[in-house]
Amino acid sequence: MKKNETEAAKAANYPEEDLSRLSRLLRLEKVSSGYEGTNVLSDVSLYVDKGEFVSIVGSNGAGKSTLLRTISGTVRPRSGEVRFEGRPIVGRDPADVVRECRISHVPEGRLLFPRMTVYQNLMLGAFTTRNKKRKEERLAYVMELFPRLAERSRQSAGTMSGGEQQMCAIARGLMLEPRLLMLDEPSLGVQPNIVARIYETLEKINKQEGIAVLLVEQDIHHSLRMADRAYVMQTGRIAAEGRGAELLESELVRKAYLGL
């Protein structure tokens, strides 16, 4: 289907620009978004290709979380287009975005179901999958990625340590078998060696499973080095974009990171 569209577009001699648009996994065009009374994002355009690892960095309040919420549909944009595999998803119920596009949003602050067990949290991650066997297989895979969760599967999610909760949140997001995994500051309140393990796991998922990753992080050194491409956000706008390693060297990143 997807391929045919591209072929058809080629045959119709569409300009290169449009061709690339069709094959994008996720594309935002001039998106403005915010909350009641405040505008946070203005004219944000960005894209994520299939299998890509994209990072977003920016100072506190730049609008990174708002951006992810706008993509998952929990915050509705004022204007602009959000397309997933070419289809517009603006205005859709966030639950439908999860079900149909399989965009997994691992939110800031984890937002687990605190009084349910780790096992229940993970199984709920695959809420939209009805096939029981498939869920169990996925669970086994996710537990292999995070062995710690297997040990703790009967524990209430809310009673686990911050690092364990973060692993649980990522694992819950992976249960969906996502095509795009969006993570909002997975290193928040997690000790460095566990952060390193989480990052390793993210790279593994990205490389092995080909799941596209959109990572929001404070820790720019790590996240820019890992990324294929990255965006720098400043007060609701994209201030710079480019290859991760390049951006790391740029003056702007240092400024944005320091919030100057």
Added chain:
Amino acid sequence: MEHIEQVLVSGLFAGMVYGLISIGLSLIWGIMDMVNFAHSDFMMLAMYFTYLLFSKLGLDPLFSLPLVAAGMFCLGVLTYFLVIRHVIGGELVQQTLCTFGLVVLLQSVAQYLWTGNYQMINEPLVSGNIRIFAASLSKGQVVAGVASLFLAGAIWWVIQKTRIGWALMATAQNRYSAPLVGIKVDRMFALAWGIGLASVGAAGVFLANYYYIYPQVGATFQLLALVAVALGGFGSIPGAIVAGIAVGLIEALSGYLIEPAYKYLVVFSLYIVVVLVRPHGFFGTHS
């Protein structure tokens, strides 16, 4: 004067019905952070439905149970979409006034349609008395108690064991992340209202077997159910069942030991003490 076995046994069976009434209230409270003050007035409606099915169509409460429960489920979903949905995220005052508005509405409608007279179902299939230990109880009361306990347990089982039950729990625990796993919060709220009214509706059918039916019949039950939910912990289903039974026993015992006129005084005093000492109830996890 009644003897103590009589008091304990009838308190126990009444309490089982309170348990079924309370779980719906607790469910809606736990999932939506909203108190449905009209909960027992919906039960009153179910009692009238049962009465009408009996008097007009000759359908015994035993057989009208599924019909009334299904009707009440639909009414719950409808009430959610037509009314409740519009005050979600609103002020507490707004929500409270909204369900209080339903109290007035339901009672007025009942008064208008069926007058304020007391009605009763004469000679239902389940009638006569039964002896339990040294106590003599109407069969209607026993059936009501046992069936209520069974239904309440079944609802708990569904919530604990099924995919949809887990989605309800997830919505109760974090309504912001529930959509991120694909749960439609709106539907869960509607479902909670459906289950809530279906269960209180079933309690109404059981009560209609042996209780008077009149437009204000819900009032006392509403207060007792609120006490049970507070004792059992907001949102806790097993808590509401156990606390419902406790309320039934306390009510009966204090009527016996002190004075029937003071039985509610004791129940509500206990409520105040518990709210002061254990604000989350005995099974509560809500903070």
